[in-house]
Amino acid sequence: MNSIPxxxxxREISRSIIGGEENCPNVRMDCSAVLLNxxxxxxxxxxxxxxxxxGFKRVISMELNPDNYGIEDASRRFTSVxxxxxxxxxxxxxxxxxxxxxIDTPYFLVLRDTLDIQQxxxxxxxxxxxxxxxxxxxxxxxxxxxxxSFPIVFSPSSRKSRFxxxxxxxxxxxxxxxxxxxxxxxxxxxxxIRLGGYDYTMESSYWxxxxxxxxxxxxxxxxxxxxxxxxxxxxxxxxxxxxxxQYSNRxxxxxxxxxxxxxxxxxxxxAFWRFLPRSSCGFFEAVNxxxxxxxWVKENRYRFRLDSVSLVExxxx
Numbered sequence: 512m513n514s515i516p517x518x519x520x521x522r523e524i525s526r527s528i529i530g531g532e533e534n535c536p537n538v539r540m541d542c543s544a545v546l547l548n549x550x551x552x553x554x555x556x557x558x559x560x561x562x563x564x565x566g567f568k569r570v571i572s573m574e575l576n577p578d579n580y581g582i583e584d585a586s587r588r589f590t591s592v593x594x595x596x597x598x599x600x601x602x603x604x605x606x607x608x609x610x611x612x613x614i615d616t617p618y619f620l621v622l623r624d625t626l627d628i629q630q631x632x633x634x635x636x637x638x639x640x641x642x643x644x645x646x647x648x649x650x651x652x653x654x655x656x657x658x659x660s661f662p663i664v665f666s667p668s669s670r671k672s673r674f675x676x677x678x679x680x681x682x683x684x685x686x687x688x689x690x691x692x693x694x695x696x697x698x699x700x701x702x703x704i705r706l707g708g709y710d711y712t713m714e715s716s717y718w719x720x721x722x723x724x725x726x727x728x729x730x731x732x733x734x735x736x737x738x739x740x741x742x743x744x745x746x747x748x749x750x751x752x753x754x755x756x757q758y759s760n761r762x763x764x765x766x767x768x769x770x771x772x773x774x775x776x777x778x779x780x781x782a783f784w785r786f787l788p789r790s791s792c793g794f795f796e797a798v799n800x801x802x803x804x805x806x807w808v809k810e811n812r813y814r815f816r817l818d819s820v821s822l823v824e825x826x827x828x
Contacts, residue, residue: 512757512800513712515765515807519704520608522711524597528613530586531571531593539566539635542697543619545610546572547603550624554745555581559589561628566635569614571595573606603694604709604719611703618642620697627656627745633697637739647702647732648724650691651740652682658743664736665689667725667823674767674819676721676753684738687827690724691734693749695742702732710761717751718758725766729776731816760790764804767819776815778808 516522544567546558562570570589574582574596586594595609607621618638622628632651641649653663662678665688669675676689694716706727713719724734753759768782783801790797817825 512761514803515712515761516707516710517807517810519708520612522605522608524601524605524609525599526609527596527598529582529594529596530590531569533591535563535567535570535591537564537566538568540568540633540638541616541618542567542633542638543569543571543610543614543616545607545614545619545621546570546624547575547606547621547694548572548624549575555624556585556588558624558626558628559585559592561630561632562622563589563591564630565633567620568616569593569619571610571613573610575601575603575606602709602711602714602719603716604713604723605711607694608708608711611698611700611708614700617700618697619700619703621694622742623693623695625744625746625748626695627743629742632742633740638697641697641737641740642699645699646735647699647706647727648691648696648734649740650688650696650734650736651742652736652738653692653695653748654741654743655748656744656746661748663688663692665692666826667819668826669820669823674823682736682738684736686736688734688736689728690720694720696734697740702727706730706732710765713758713761715752715756715758716749717753718756718762722762722765725762725819725822728822729766729769729817729819730811730814755789757791760786760800761804763789764801765807768804769808769815769818771815771818771821775812776808776818777812778805780805 544562570592572594660680662680769776769778
């Protein structure tokens, strides 16, 4: 497994960029829209028209599949949209990291092609209200088709010294959530970059999202849900795959194992013996992974504001 990245966007990804030379029309928000696409669909043109009409300063279409035949035609029709096509295998987190490095707005909104995006989903007035206090991350109230609610509020808990993520569909405006569901959220770009962005070595979307969001809480940032900021899925949402793996092990080393001592975070050497039984790898590989995490925690030790135990204890307080 690759070493934990020390800086934002450490991985250099070959990519093609098509279009985006023209300015977006009728700019009313200093914000970028980032659309993550897994496939080309007839509804894509409607989505792009809608986003351009909402007043974003930049609209970026991130293409997970480089073989989408409609990109060239779309770039000629939507000349102010920048289409970015990675030329190698990437994760969703890679796509967001790339987009964050390509824009110059203080905020960017991450969306997916599975959403039914309606005009007015994010108005300039709502954008101003959501970003008034410069939050790190604001997640929308997401529903299924027909307005059916599902769990989008997540909270950390501990039972018998084991970490769990609890969830509920009940929300109130401004409620804290451990992470934004499906990575759909309005992000403060500078804070996102200072947090290091998504860890590209974690190829699971679930563990990538949980890792970044948990780290943000440990480093003093927050993620909240706005009830006024609402959107629904136009097709079935993706299922979260949270099974234990090498990525959950990396999450453990970076987020659960460090402790907060006086004014900084530490990964105590004794935590290795908690890690070894769960590592599912040989002793020497476990030692290498632990050393790498210890290096990363030391590099970022003064970014920590609390540890996982304190986060669980203080949650909702």
